[in-house]
Amino acid sequence: MFPELNHLLNTTPDKAEQGKLTLLCDAKTDGSFLVHHFLSFYLKANCKVCFVALVQSFSHYGIVGQKLGVSLTAARERGQLVFLEALKTSVDIFFQPPVEPHPLQFLREASAGNLQPLFEFVREALKPEDGGEAKWRHPVLLVDDLSVLLSLGVGAVAVLDFIHYCRATVCTELKGNVVALVHDSGDSEDEENDLLLSGLSHQSHLILRAEGLATGFCRDVHGQLRVLWRRPSWPAAQRDRSLTYQYKIQDKTVSFFAKGLSPAVL
Amino acid sequence: MLESLVAFGGLVLLRDSIEWEGRDFLKALIKKSALCGKQIHVLGCEVSEEEFREGLDSGINSRVVYHDLFRDPLNWSKTGEAFPGGPLGALRTMCRLTDPRPVTVALDSLSWLLLHFPCSTVCQTLRALCHQDSCGGDRSPGERVNVLGLLHEELHAPGPLGALGSLAQIEVSLRGTMGQASAHILYRKPGHRPTYQTQWFSILPDFSLDLQEGPPLQSQPHPDSHTVLVDPTSHVTFNLHLSKKERETRDSLALPFQFSSEKQQALLRSGPSQASGHILYEPDAYDDLDLEDPDDDLDI
Numbered sequence: 067m068f069p070e071l072n073h074l075l076n077t078t079p080d081k082a083e084q085g086k087l088t089l090l091c092d093a094k095t096d097g098s099f100l101v102h103h104f105l106s107f108y109l110k111a112n113c114k115v116c117f118v119a120l121v122q123s124f125s126h127y128g129i130v131g132q133k134l135g136v137s138l139t140a141a142r143e144r145g146q147l148v149f150l151e152a153l154k155t156s157v158d159i160f161f162q163p164p165v166e167p168h169p170l171q172f173l174r175e176a177s178a179g180n181l182q183p184l185f186e187f188v189r190e191a192l193k194p195e196d197g198g199e200a201k202w203r204h205p206v207l208l209v210d211d212l213s214v215l216l217s218l219g220v221g222a223v224a225v226l227d228f229i230h231y232c233r234a235t236v237c238t239e240l241k242g243n244v245v246a247l248v249h250d251s252g253d254s255e256d257e258e259n260d261l262l263l264s265g266l267s268h269q270s271h272l273i274l275r276a277e278g279l280a281t282g283f284c285r286d287v288h289g290q291l292r293v294l295w296r297r298p299s300w301p302a303a304q305r306d307r308s309l310t311y312q313y314k315i316q317d318k319t320v321s322f323f324a325k326g327l328s329p330a331v332l
Numbered sequence: 333m334l335e336s337l338v339a340f341g342g343l344v345l346l347r348d349s350i351e352w353e354g355r356d357f358l359k360a361l362i363k364k365s366a367l368c369g370k371q372i373h374v375l376g377c378e379v380s381e382e383e384f385r386e387g388l389d390s391g392i393n394s395r396v397v398y399h400d401l402f403r404d405p406l407n408w409s410k411t412g413e414a415f416p417g418g419p420l421g422a423l424r425t426m427c428r429l430t431d432p433r434p435v436t437v438a439l440d441s442l443s444w445l446l447l448h449f450p451c452s453t454v455c456q457t458l459r460a461l462c463h464q465d466s467c468g469g470d471r472s473p474g475e476r477v478n479v480l481g482l483l484h485e486e487l488h489a490p491g492p493l494g495a496l497g498s499l500a501q502i503e504v505s506l507r508g509t510m511g512q513a514s515a516h517i518l519y520r521k522p523g524h525r526p527t528y529q530t531q532w533f534s535i536l537p538d539f540s541l542d543l544q545e546g547p548p549l550q551s552q553p554h555p556d557s558h559t560v561l562v563d564p565t566s567h568v569t570f571n572l573h574l575s576k577k578e579r580e581t582r583d584s585l586a587l588p589f590q591f592s593s594e595k596q597q598a599l600l601r602s603g604p605s606q607a608s609g610h611i612l613y614e615p616d617a618y619d620d621l622d623l624e625d626p627d628d629d630l631d632i
Binding site: 180182185223226227230231234238239260261264265267268269273294296297307326327 | 350351353355378380382383402403404405406408443447448484486487511564
């Protein structure tokens with residue numbers, strides 16, 4: 067996790083808020099550093115994490131996690147991390163006999179179905195253990211990323227329904243958190259993606275938006291991060307509802323600074 | 333302002349955006365309706381009952397009936413706890429309310445319904461909901477049901493937005509600037525011209541409305557603890573400041589295109605009496621001063 071980002075969001079692993087949906091989106095840049103931040107943040111906070119990884123392999127996240135001080139392999143072995151590696155398991159649907167509804171069952175369906183099997187997988191992964199005291203703090207669902215589901219033929223409303231059910235189960239019932247990444251297509255007229263992004267924005271409590279600089283690529287400033295706090299409204303009166311910072315991604319950390327005040331350009 | 337929104341029957345459309353959320357305003361209207369003695373039925377599709385009731389005091393909450401369609405709207409759990417007929421069934425049930433007391437129906441949200449059902453179905457059901465007195469029942473003819481519908485603008489194309497707008501008696505668009513929220517209200521009374529009103533407001537923690545005159549004239553600089561106070565002018569390689577002598581020289585400089593009194597005098601002096609400005613021309617043999625065709629290009 068990045069300590070400077072924790073400071074911006076006014077949170078630490080010990081006092082992470084519960085019951086929240088955080089939306090990560092990126093436009094004209096790569097916002098995956100935010101996914102790595104939240105993955106290591108919640109693992110360090112001793113939460114049970116279900117990670118639906120649709121775009122990268124386990125080893126990719128493992129390597130970045132090592133730089134941020136968490137071992138995904140160890141977390142998976144001790145049962146803290148449930149990792150759905152979609153790149154590997156998606157071939158099982160086609161080459162293995164169907165045993166039970168597979169989380170990625172929608173890949174087999176000709177028409178755009180719903181994501182109920184994926185939701186059942188998440189619910190099963192994060193359900194509290196029967197008997198004994200809870201080993202982990204509140205559950206967390208992390209999805210990287212939802213835009214790829216649109217490319218795989220799922221409709222935007224089906225993805226919104228999936229996140230709705232995840233919110234109802236993970237946030238409201240289990241008092242956990244949901245973090246999801248969506249790409250903003252920007253200029254290209256992708257109505258389904260715009261609908262998904264707007265619909266999720268309305269459901270979210272916190273929106274982190276990483277944008278590329280309007281002037282183009284820069285060596286010392288990699289982009290701009292906009293933070294928008296949404297619900298509930300009035301406690302946020304004590305802090306700013308929205309903040310904008312610029313950032314630079316380094317090998318093991320990300321540094322944030324106010325707009326125009328990068329140390330390299332002063 | 334709130335009285336005008338909850339008093340009349342018919343559909344009140346609350347259009348909100350990502351930046352300016354409308355649920356708090358909806359709860360403020362619900363509180364006002366409850367204080368006016370109405371029974372409130374909420375079709376809750378987007379937030380849990382606990383979250384919706386948060387902040388409303390017990391007196392208001394006792395008048396609110398929350399139809400929970402948040403936990404399992406599509407009947408995925410198949411436990412039989414889901415509302416029979418789904419959300420549309422729940423909405424149609426509200427069209428046949430037998431409560432003799434005045435009723436307000438709050439839809440949280442219309443956007444959810446529009447995303448899951450065809451626009452025509454939603455509009456027809458809304459119309460039936462608003463015109464319950466004509467459907468019979470125990471309601472007195474003058475008392476129509478007040479329907480408050482929350483709509484997220486960005487999610488819909490202009491077509492459905494226009495269709496819902498034409499059904500609505502009152503349309504409230506929630507916007508804001510410089511941290512101050514505003515409501516732009518359009519009243520549509522049948523037989524009258526539509527009237528507009530803009531009202532700046534803020535919502536207090538107990539969901540009462542604090543009306544304001546306008547946006548703050550000057551945005552207060554927030555004591556931002558995050559910004560590191562760096563002076564950008566401290567390490568530049570060029571001089572940004574002027575000495576006293578340089579400042580005096582700069583102030584006394586006359587700008588080239590400034591019309592001062594000296595220039596005015598100089599121009600006035602150069603009148604027709606000065607011979608050096610006069611042009612003398614002697615036409616030579618080849619000049620053909622034909623007034624009808626001075627350029628000599630007409631084919632006459």
